[in-house]
Amino acid sequence: MTDKMTLSKSKINTFIECPRKFKYRYIDEITEEANEYMLLGTEVHEIAEEIAGELMDGNEIDDVFLNLEYDEKLEDHIRGLERFFKDIYSNGYEIFSVEEYIVDEDNDLNGIVDIVIKNKESDELIIFDYKTGKPRNISKYKLELCVYKILLESKYPDLTVASAGIYFTGAGAYRIANFGSVGADYFKSQSKEDISSGDFDYVDGVVDNLYGTIDRNYFKKEKGFLCKYCFYKEMCDEDFG
Template sequence: MPTYSHSKINTFEQCSLKYKFRYIDRIPVEGGPGIEAFMGSMVHEALEELYEQVLNGKIPSEEEVVTRYKELWEEHKEGEEELVIVKEGMSEDDYKNLGEEMLRNYYRRHYPFNDSKTIGLETQELLDLDGSRKYHIRIDRFAKKEDGTYEVHDYKTGGRLPRQEDIDQDTQLAMYSIWVREKYPDAKRVRLIWHYLKFEEDLETQKSPEELEKIKEEILEKIKKIEQAESFEPNVSALCNWCEYQEICPAWKHKFKQEEEEPEEEALNGKQLVDEYVEAKEEYDKLKDKLVELKKKIADYARKEGVTTVFGSRAKANVKETARYSWPPKNTEEREELKLALKEIQLYDKASDIDTTELTHLLEELPEEQAERIKEFAKLVKSVRVTFSKNTD
């Protein structure tokens, strides 16, 4: 029975190709972890140990918590390769100190840690979604108050503080709330609490049974979309800076190949082609024909190398192949035959007197037999678009 999680679904929504690399191909990752994720893990472990001691009747001092955090940092760092730092101007010590500051602030705000009774820490549970799929439940701290209210606590160490409306729309802790209500029938009230440690802010929300049922249905729809996916395309965004698969991603791998390419291989040297394009554009009025030729070479290079982005020293070329249906023009015999075919399946009016844009969209909704009948009147036209943008680093 397949198991899904918030991070697994979120990965697919951020970039389906990254999802494929991580969860389908299971490609091992080279290099050390990102410093932000590493720091977050150390803060989580320090808080877990803090509450374990509280459960055993001992409240550690602030200095003991910080000392243990520093020990955890060094212990885990020994088994890792060099930590990856993306943000310029930040060092390992900067992140280590930031984590320490978060712990100190949390300690001072929540001491003596007795506002609720901890039931579980870093839980490892599964929620049955529909008899054929499960959802992973990992709660940072699960607690219960004296009045019977259950609490789901989640620690956040990131640099963004969301709005309350973002919290109200969150599905991760809402799914955890479903698990709480199923496992604890006495749970009449479940508080979902986010601790944004960098900002010393606690945000919370609650969900009704009706809202939870709707969220569960939405999650199942997202899962079905993942399971039905046939193509996995890269989604280039700012998050790519933290992606561990850049060296094999078609949108980025050429960036790492540039040093291996021989300059004399002019026809297949993507870096040189992009550089030539940048120079040619400065003399655009005299070199229009050459620009067209270079675009074709870049597209050929991208197709041969299996990449969608070709990096030069000053810019990068984004290559996108598209396909569209071309329909018979008005006032032609083929157009009249298309009208008759649409009338046969009672779609002539729906197609707005053959609005070709709407007709193309309708192909996705029609039964396969009807769609194939209409496609007989269309030509599938493929094209390649090459656009350019400056390198960001």
């Protein structure tokens, strides 16, 4: 039996995409070169963290954006972030945590949560993950949102994660799912779908399959259209195992 690997949403998502890719990236530890989309994502995450830090220090939102220095290619993302942070403060929320790294030893999970906001009037939290790509349906992201909720509630058992969502910085678009209770507040009311216990069962099933695959040490190739964008394609084509 292999030592139990601690999982993250990136590891679980990679395994779903292709078990062989999971092996190259996380078992063989072959590091992927960052492409332009990854670099953009890193830049936007760093600047969003800087903005949130300034706001948590008590600076006025208009001043923060007025004094912000950034590359002009980020203009759409900066305007998107301005809308996002204004939505937080004008709808009764405050920033609870930013880029927090959480380890949940009971569930063998870890991860970094981009930003968590808290309703000023209650113990409800909302998790947001930033994405720089085109807006897509929330169903694609349910697994990672479940993982974030598990992580947050393991660290803050007295608080409830009421909703979780993706914020697409370039388009200024939300995709939000509620964990059960639908509310009238700004963010919850934008939810188009819920996350139910069935979604958490799905996560459990994938995790069981992933650990079983590691124990069997056979990582099947998931051939498909994504192969042509895969960093590991060349070694994969030459690998007949």
